[in-house]
Amino acid sequence: MKIKQQFLFFTALLILVIGCKTNEVEPKKPAITLRNVYEDAFYIGTAINKFQIDESDSVMAGIVGREFSSITAENEMKSMQIHPTKDSFNYEYPDKFVALGEKYNMFIHGHTLVWHSQLSSWIRSIKDSTEMAEALKNHIQTIVGRYKGRVNSWDVVNEALNEDGTLRQSVFLNTMGEDYLALAFKWTSETDPKADLYYNDYNMANAEKRKGAIKMVKNIIDKGIKVDGIGMQGHWHLNTPSLEDIEQSILDYSALGVKVAITELDISVLPNPDELVGADIAQNFQNSEVMNPYTKGLPDSIQVKLANRYKDIFKIFLKHKDKISRVTFWGVSDGQSWLNGFPVRGRTNYPLLFDRQLKPKSAYDSIIALKLREDKQLTK
């Protein structure tokens, strides 16, 4: 009898335990999105335009909110837009942009404070060094001050170098001399000491330009002024720059003791006139059938090449994830890319991860699969 009672007791206990187990709510696995899959590596960002800031299209808005952990305003914080005349600031879209980033709990990047291009004409026309210093200081203090504690990092100076690594003859250099560089970083860090401050440029994998960038940033740091990172704009092509140059640049920049961000990633699949390496929008070439071969869609062979190129590049990023703070694509979908208009107007390019119908491309799948594969190997 005693044995029977014991048996019943243990059977009941077993049923209870099993019952509890099956009633337990399984922890929900995070969805497979770029943002989630790369969460432990670096921020995955995108540049967004007015239309995306407004969330006018729900499919696009869903992609931005789900897939990316960081945003950059493609144009709305550039001097011409945000500070069009000496006494007027235009905050409508910058405010909406920052609010959007907060809504999705994103890392918000400000682009850009000091840039010779898209510069308001009132600043461009300044000839005197004191007047220029006052204008720049006020520009920086007002904008960085407005978003203090909300914009997490800034491109303080953008594209100050020539391709041979010398300083660009910009209106800032011509009025204030080299000092404008260190001063811009100083004013920004004084205004928001917690924001990360970047120097950002294109063609940064090039050995000559790299040397110039390192020298320039080192000069600023040696003055005791804070530079947190170097932004390598990734306006790249199917075959250039080489993977070796990309990797070496990440290593060389981070050897300065700063973070490296890949800030404007897109890979053009179209013929590249004159083997251009940069993103200087002043350059433009004649359109033709040869220059614009994929107007009816991207052939599978090129789709595969693009996916492999992204995979190879992301392999390097993952290998050096301890040095990389953020990888930001210069847009979400092919239809929105500036590369449909540069360096030849009116082309059909395919540089991003989502196609013109907002469907993820093989390039998207390839970088997701790469990370999942690496995660799996680590847990083995």
Ligand code: 9MR
């Ligand atoms: O993608 C941007 C495009 O919509 C603008 O017309 C252009 C000029 O403001 O700037 C493009 O973005 C540039 C970025 O601000 C700085 N690096 C080069 C980018 C491509 O030209």
